[in-house]
Amino acid sequence: MLYRMVTPEHICPFGLKSLDLLHRQGFDVEDHQFKSRAETDAFMASEHVDTTPQIFIAGNRVGGYDDLRRYFHQPVADPNATSYQPVVAVFATALAMALAGTWATTGTLISVRSGEWFVAFSMCILAILKLQNLETFSNMFLGYDLFAQRVVRYAYVYPFGEAVSGVLMIAGGLFKWIAIPIALFIGGIGAISVFKAVYIDRRELKCACVGGSSKVPLGFVSLTENLMMVGMATWMAVR
Structure with a gap:
């Protein structure tokens, strides 16, 4: 299950990336889209989280997009790392x-x-x-x-x-x-x-x-x- 923000003002890029990654890993996804800031805030309050998207696999919360990459043993970029x-x-x-x-x-x-x-x-x-x-x-x-x-x-x-x-x-x-x-x-x-x-x-x-x-x-x-x-x-x- 994927919970992500999709409003007329903002489509969460990390939600789209999470959806794409889950599909590429062969998962069927229940894509829950929040259509307003109020819906998003209510979900975050109920789950005691600070950000969306949030991903649940087999009933267990994995976390956000970076957490999902770690779940699949994929590298997570370090914003402060040296890069050429x-x-x-x-x-x-x-x-x-x-x-x-x-x-x-x-x-x-x-x-x-x-x-x-x-x-x-x-x-x-x-x-x-x-x-x-x-x-x-x-x-x-x-x-x-x-x-x-x-x-x-x-x-x-x-x-x-x-x-x-x-x-x-x-x-x-x-x-x-x-x-x-x-x-x-x-x-x-x-x-x-x-x-x-x-x-x-x-x-x-x-x-x-x-x-x-x-x-x-x-x-x-x-x-x-x-x-x-x-x-x-x-x-x-x-x-």
């Missing part, structure tokens, strides 16, 4: 876009252009993630960036600089005199800041590279992001 998933998603998507773009424009899968686009697309995607919430990004960024600690407004400018530089790099050298200095500056300062914080000061911080709410540890990933910008800017200047 956002970084993998960014770079894998950027690589796929670069290869697809190269194939569409040149008929080849791998070329110098695909490498250039991979870096540029990565910069743009990372900038988008930072720009989703400038406040949370700046809060995390100020914890380790040396220049931002001296000029606080730089923490708000950084994502825009990364986006502009990335877009101009995609354009194939358009306005190089803008893209190259920006990438060299923000990438160079960023690399020095990360190296000092992680490898000299030995601080354990979270990386602001994918936004201010990430659980990615500051270190190799953020250093790679900044070195990619420096490398791309240097390549454009030499070329």
Whole structure:
């Protein structure tokens, strides 16, 4: 038996996930849907629980969605656990876009252009993630960036600089005199800041590279992001 909230204002996502999991495990489900907040509150009071959904199997209360996953010996995500998933998603998507773009424009899968686009697309995607919430990004960024600690407004400018530089790099050298200095500056300062914080000061911080709410540890990933910008800017200047 599944008890979950389904009102015009709110359909509980964990109720839907519980229903799906029970069906995938081969259970027949009595799906009890609360159509109002009052019905939900009355049920929680009668069962002495604080949340819905609630699942009962063979008359015994299992609990909520996380409890149901544990019941079936499935992993339960730790919201505070370190995760590289956002970084993998960014770079894998950027690589796929670069290869697809190269194939569409040149008929080849791998070329110098695909490498250039991979870096540029990565910069743009990372900038988008930072720009989703400038406040949370700046809060995390100020914890380790040396220049931002001296000029606080730089923490708000950084994502825009990364986006502009990335877009101009995609354009194939358009306005190089803008893209190259920006990438060299923000990438160079960023690399020095990360190296000092992680490898000299030995601080354990979270990386602001994918936004201010990430659980990615500051270190190799953020250093790679900044070195990619420096490398791309240097390549454009030499070329």
